[in-house]
Amino acid sequence: MANFIIWRLLATLLLLLIVSLLVFWACEILPGDVAQVALGQYATPENVRALRIEMGLNEPPVQRYLAWLAGAVQGDWGRSLVTKSSVSALLSERVANTALLAGVTTLIAVPLAIFLGVVMAMWNGRAVDRGASVVILALSATPEFLLATLLVLLFAVNLGWLPAVAYLSTGSGLGQTVRALLLPTASLVVVVTAQIARMTRAIIGNILTQPYIEMAMLKGVPDRRVVARHALRNAVGPIANVVALNTAYLVSGIVVVETIFAYPGLARLMIDSVQSRDLPVVQACAMIFCATYVLLILLADVLARVFDPRSLPQRPMDAI
């Protein structure tokens, strides 16, 4: 088991290295000269050449990559081409905001989803379960931007209770933070909860068909306890795996939600930087997203393996 984890960690490091290479390379092949775009109407040939030298674009790519990588590992992501300020400074606040959004969403969604999933599995077959299943399925397939748009329409436009744009800065107090977070979080929570609940129901439903569940019932164990004590214990692994995976998938929802609500997070920063061709920022954002994603997937794999019944040792033979 320890061997497995160590190997996976090493593989993950290698993976991150490859990812950094890909990110760097992708930004390298951007059409259009970076310096030219940055200078805009002041782009005379001399200015462009000078800026290229200043930006270090003349050096061979391998050298630039290594320099970038070395800097990134120490926390120095270079300078923004647009604002000329340190990328790390730009990042820190944005990363915190996005982490806040993701964190609050997960904290609300996961317990809610597991509870719903368990309840639906227990009521399997009854009309309530069928209706609830369809609703949950529909919600899990709904795009976040539909939900977000509807919420904005209802709460911001019609009722005026909440802002359509999320104002959040380092000085914001708790009340303002909550008001800024409410709609974005709600849009995300609904979809993520539905997805996790759906998987949980399938997992528990599957466990409930196992022979030892029938045996427990034949011993007179009441339904609720059968689920709580017998089923859940065996469901922990697969459910943890599902939760970790869905947290990783949050990234696509976050991109959309931050756009709609103009939430000052990392995803919006990345989109803006892509549009303004601000390479160092794009590279940094991509790396952070990718690294988080990879680590969450690793966590999911490890959890699945640790709780897999097949990882239990073999049964001894009957002695004759």
Next chain:
Amino acid sequence: MTSVSASKRPSPTLLISIAILSIFVLIGLVSLVALPQDPFDFITDEPFRPAAAGMWLGSDYLGRDVLSRLMDGTRITLFMALSATLLAHLIGDTLGLLAATRGGFVDTVLSRIVDVILALPKIIVGLVVVAALGSSIPVIIGIAAVVYSAGVFRIARALGNDLKEMEYIKLARSRGEGMGWILFGEMMPHVGKPLATDFAIRASFAILFMSSLSFVGLGVQPPMADWGGMARENLGGLSTNPLAAIGPAIAIALVSIALNLLVDSLDGDARH
């Protein structure tokens, strides 16, 4: 806990999902020949005019007919999603089954490449590649195809590996049967259904993915519009003509939900 009985009749969810999907496919086909108005024409000076005669869903931010643009967008969105998923399956199924039956070096190399692709969050890949190559329809279809073929590869490979262990496959090999018979004679009937199911689900992912790209401005570029792009351009008019932005968003949701319901009801029938 109550018992569940098997039903021989098709479930209502199955029928509803097929109905929804058929309607949209029909709209897409109709849009090739006839539309209420020209989707690119400014038919009114007033942007975000609420629904009226001749403009059943009102006008968009430039004064164009929302309904016509929506129908036009149906064709674009569905075409892009289907092409991407088809490509993804062509690549993923072939390579996946090959990796499973061949094993060894081929399997290892392909699996590692797929691992790297799957390690990248799809939308981030989309953003970066669009930044590099610009956002045109072929580029977007290409990104989606590559990214999703990795997932299809995993599934096809897993199917192949499971089948490999079946006694009748082992017996066929021990007879001395060639790869051709084993893949097409013995395995194919088993992989048809699971792969078709995956196709439907993946198509729904593709629609959501590509719409999200358009929604953040990096997808289909104006004046053409797929549903995601329409939702984006008309967000500003939520207070006057909300249908302009919500219409396309609902369309995306409907197709995605219908596909999910379809797959779920087919799986359910198989379970019983």
Next chain:
Amino acid sequence: MSDTILTVDDLSIATTAGTTVLDGISLKVCRGEVVALIGASGSGKTTLALAALGHLRPGLVPAGGSVRLDGTQMLTAPQTVLNRMRGQSAAYIAQSAAAAFNPRIRLGDQVIESALLHGSQTPDRARARAQELFRYISLPTPERIGTRFPYQVSGGQLQRFMIAMGMQEEPLLLVCDEPTSALDVTTQVEVMRLLKQVIADNQTAALFVSHDLAVVAQIATRIAVMRAGRIVEIGETQQIIEAPREDYTRELIAACQHLSLHSLTQAPSRPSAAAAAPALQVQGLNAGYGRVTDGIPQIPTLRGVDLTVGKSEIVAVIGESGSGKTTLARVVAGLHAPAAGTVALNGSPLAGLDMQRTGTERRRIQLAVQMADTALNPKHKLRRILGRVLAFFHGLKGAAAEARMRELLAMVSLPEHYLDRYPTQISGGEKQRVNLARALAAEPDILICDEITSALDTIVAGQIVALVKRLRDELGLTIIFISHDLATVASIADRVTVLRHGRVVEAGESAAVLSAPKAPYTRLLVASVPELRQGWLEDAAATRAALATELETSRRGAA
């Protein structure tokens, strides 16, 4: 009146689609009585057993009649009442203990669980009682064994835990659902003896479900023969065994006797053909899993195994789980590479894996496996399954192939129209026949049957065994018949080889080996085959005890 624990009154149960599963069953079980329910699969015996506990599997509904346990109507009682009675008034002993225990909860906790829930025992009292039971059923280290998890104890021990769990609250009725079917023959004796003792000591009433009449005859006071949801005949054990009234009962008894060691005396002795050039010769075979060093694999399953099979002989290879018999089958068939030793067909040595063998060699050795479900592609019609083999090995197509396929089906006694059926549309016994037909289609010299009857009921198993013998008699096939059960092979084997822990323990003419075995293990195997007479169980237990020490030393010596 208070002596009658269970009363089943004209009980009918059907599926939600309307198919009858139980049809007007009436039955009484009194204190201290063991009523056996015997029948083939599909006879409804498990449904009846579960109904005694008020439990119907998903898809089943009551269609009339009642089940009364200690005065309570079980099919209409509210869930809380049922929960209270289960474990306390009636306990269930499942067929597969391995599946019935939650893999992640300690065994001791699972044993006392229902007692604690019912409040019938305090935690301390419950644990003490559990420990008493562990000692009573001869589990090693009874004070500590309750802290183990299911994967840490053997299959036989798990079955004992099941019995302890059932007896924890001293129930009035014990429902045993094929409790020994999943066990090795030698372990079966132990568990049966234990059950009999437990029931006698506590004067418990018991319902004992089985498909094996010989097993049931050891323990039942009365036997109810079931078929297609009805009780065909019910009476005292003695009467059923010696003077059955119904034809079906007679069929069951005949099948049971056919597959017993007594049939040995009826088999005509064949002259030993092994002296002449043997059809198949295995010498010094080592096989297993993992890396091979010096011809010995990391995890050995076969060690120095020799086997000689003469032309048109039926040689039986007997072994319990872990003996390596399946590995032997797979090595000979070319599905598993040996680590050392040779396999020779008609004198010429064969390559280890079938991929390295010639087409002719592959054709001449055919393998029929136990699980016919996975051996036949469920998406292929039988016509395709058989046709492929004919086309592949003999180039037969079209009308010629069709004719040959009909011949093959006739050989295994299946009707012609089955060619258009799928494997999912035929029964377990029929699938085995198709398995054999497919092997025959190749026209092999040697047919290896790997436990082909183990998953079948007694009557069906008997028919398959008879078929195998007929194939040898009519076609001159050489057959290697692998089984864990001596009784199955007694009627057809010319010679027998006994395997234990990967080594050959004894080999020779079947008459000699089975009636006068030399090795202690073989003696134990022979003594463990249930006979259709009462009192056999006690004899077998005595023999087993006597052999125990001999076996211990021989096992340690071999390891």
